[in-house]
Amino acid sequence: MDFLISPALAETGAAAGPSMLDFAFPIILLVLFYVMLIRPQQKRAKAHRQMQSALAKGDEVVTDGGLMGKILEINDNAISVQIAENVEVKVRREAISAVLPKGTLKKL
Incomplete structure (x- = not known):
């Protein structure tokens, strides 16, 4: 579960910046959301518009x-x-x- 919640670490001399995984997880979620939900709906809407124009x-x-x-x-x-x-x-x-x-x- 460490990839969802950062473990609390004692601060050392240099402040530890955010890791690459902190940025990658939301980006991966957005890409999956687009691929699985938005893109198929756009294809269906386009096909429906083409069908209506060809009536x-x-x-x-x-x-x-x-x-x-x-x-x-x-x-x-x-x-x-x-x-x-x-x-x-x-x-x-x-x-x-x-x-x-x-x-x-x-x-x-």
Whole structure:
């Protein structure tokens, strides 16, 4: 446990400065935090933005609420999705969570 808490030593003539391990431990923690948490989240967000920008009329999608439907119309902020015959809903572009393979809705 000496790497977490410095042992209390009697002061000698020269003051002992901080060791390299005192600086390395927080830096290693920051690097691990970035690699394990921040970077994967950035990759997921980038992939989601690319998926949203590639949406096209006729794509079959799933919304965040779990509705599955076919895109009828795309505006800047809203998308019209047909979820059943003569039933159309408007959702925000950000609410589209996934694009389904063609023909998925007919199989259900």
